[in-house]
Amino acid sequence: MPTQFAVADQADMLDLIAANPLGALVRLGPGGLEGDHIPFELAAPTDAAPHGLLRAHVARANPIWRADDASVLVLFQGASSYVSPLLYDVETAGGRVVPTWNYQVVHAHGRLRAIDDPAWILGQMTRLTGRHEDARDGWKVEDAPREFIDRIVRTTVGIEIAIERLEAKFKMSQNRTPDERARVLAAMA
Template sequence: MYIPAKYEEARTDILHGLIAAHPLGMVVTHGANGLSADHIPFEVSAPTADAPLGVLRAHVARANPLWRRDGAGVLAAFQGEARYVSPSEFEEKAVSGRVVPTWDYAVVHVHGALRAVDDPAWLAALLKRLTSRHEAGQSAPWAVSDAPPDYIGKLMAAIVGIEIRIDRMEGKWKVKPARPTP
């Protein structure tokens, strides 16, 4: 990604914040048939000694060939709010007219290797965390335990977990103000 210095954002907490606020990532892989992109909601873990930039975790359908790319390098892209910016929003328009339309946006690109996780206990814990997080704002939050156990078991057999240990992150904040405050 091209990032002019004035738009670069490298603070891990800010990059993680965008991922947490906009968890639907686009995972790009390259295989025998060329490039492929999957849109998957992720959670991002805090940095640890083993993963200084954190880890992305999610699940996919067992029928999705993505999880079979275990060990492959991937790019996961996350986009925050975006908006068109009209030249009429710039004071310079009235002064010289030397303005053009643009876009304001914030994005994070995560690079790492994909790891498939085919472990029912790991998946159950992930599903509970994701559900708790995304149901938190509902007036009557749903929980995994609200569904019959045999139904959940059948659905869990049809998914596989994935992890991406973050090796590198790039952030671009082309918005006003140019950089978020922690």
């Protein structure tokens, strides 16, 4: 990875995950590589999990939770955009410019742990919903009939991934001149 695009600051990586919680979870399944897009809750780093924890829930019918203790990769993507070579100093480069793509991505590596605990699942659902609903006027889990929520919880399994390693690349035209970066930024706006 070119050094100008590498991200070393764990806080920057965790900020991207928190702002873009829909992760693509990749694992090796019976038929080869499998992927699931799941909204995650990011729990802050602790002594036991120095890179943080990813928590989510899936339908019991989803086989992902049966991959208990499997090594997984979760991909989180931030901003991205096509970059036209017309935004570069084409004449100065003697016409040697090509299109590219600017993007931000974080790869979180860890082991999946299945959690079949109704209280844990309900708590995770409640926190995740609360984060994405308006605090004052949004929908709350307790707004639904209790017997309905109990049935949903019974048909759901929690998953947790202690992040063992984080890698990130923020390719945002850092290898271009300040004028070119300003043009790219203006075009993206």
